[in-house]
Amino acid sequence: MCMCQSSKYPFIVGRCLFNKQKFYCSKVAGKNKLGLKLGLGIGCPTLIILILSIYVFRRRCKQKYASSNFLRQKTSSDHSSKSDLESSSTACFGLPIFSYAELAEATNNFDDEKELGDGGFGTVYYGKLRDGREVAIKRLYQHNYRRLQQFINEVEILTRLRHKNLVSLYGCTSRRSRELLLVYEFIANGTVADHLHGNLAQSGSLTWPIRMSVAIETASALAYLHASDIIHRDVKTNNILLDDNFCVKVADFGLSRLFPNDVTHISTAPQGTPGYVDPEYHQCYQLTEKSDVYSFGVVLVELISSMPAIDITRHRHEINLANLAINKIQKCAFDELIDPNLGYKSDEEVTRRTTLVAELAFRCLQQEKEKRPSMEEVSEELQRIQSEDYKLENVQEDEHTDSEVPISSLPPPSPPTGDQIALLKNIRLPASPVSVTDKWISQRTTPSASV
Structure with missing residues (x-):
């Protein structure tokens, strides 16, 4: 058998013969085509596999190099601020x-x-x-x-x-x-808590007019947050800063949460500060803007009493300032709640306004959130107390006398009476926890809407 060249076929498989001093091929029919087919059938797939293997190998090498280069750049950026993509122009x-x-x-x-x-x-x-x-x-x-x-x-x-x-x-x-x-x-003048019962309390800088302004400005800020669909979640005197002019700056949005417009609450784990946390929040783990209203009610009581929200030296039923305030207001014992250094009893206007603020705090501290006012209503009520509206109403409704009667001769408004006090006297308050993790005793069964 041999392979030789002929005029008809470039290469053929045949039998080598010798004739007249010359070699020639005698073609074996059909075998040249079979060999060609076998060569192509085996060689082409092998070539394709080889090419794909080389391609995959080179691609993996490139990816490995790129990955190691990225890690080197990331490590460098973590330890060098210059490669941190940070600049004042960004x-x-x-x-x-x-x-x-x-x-x-x-x-x-x-x-x-x-x-x-x-x-x-x-x-x-x-x-x-x-x-x-x-x-x-x-x-x-x-x-x-x-x-x-x-x-x-x-x-x-x-x-x-x-x-x-x-x-x-x-x-x-x-x-x-x-x-x-x-x-x-940076707000340099400390917090309201510092001035009420902290290291700045002895200075006597928080007079009643300043405290009234603090209440109004804080309520305005919280009402603005609620109108923006934002719940502060940690309203307390430590988060109310004061500038050099004693203007309020509400701070610390670390616990803020946006809530969707199509739901009425957010279900979440209890967070906040002991003494300020909504009792319904502990019962149902439901957060609404009325939780901020409750916390602000505690702030109002702090402003009129100068007492801290939690004090373990008080009677065990009054460790929580909210419970203490409700008990005193129910008994109309305002003189046992309001700080006499503010001018209570000695100044008629202070007596009238502090009593009205105590009544407003009383409404904010209602056990059921549906009975509490909104922050917008609280803000408006505080502005009315500050203005002359209450004075005119008292003249017209309580005295029914001529407009010539001097306002200074009018007695301070009576403590809350009637349906409001009757309603609250029928409420049995649960024991007050002094820790966020303690549970309130639930007076009703309200399923949690946790998702």
């Missing part, structure tokens, strides 16, 4: 982005002596930026998914809010930063 939700290095420098590397306080989600430090601005820097505890979502939520909320009695947000760090930081305006 904006997140329209806010300036601060580098971690700049904020660490502003707080002396988050020195403990710069610490202003802490909350449920982070610690707040005093800092001074390179441009001379004094700021409060909120440092979230951990850079995990929950904290990242909280960070994004808080930034998004604050960028949409514009109210003179809400603390301003100057900026934040990038979400790619090694830590999540929020930069607020």
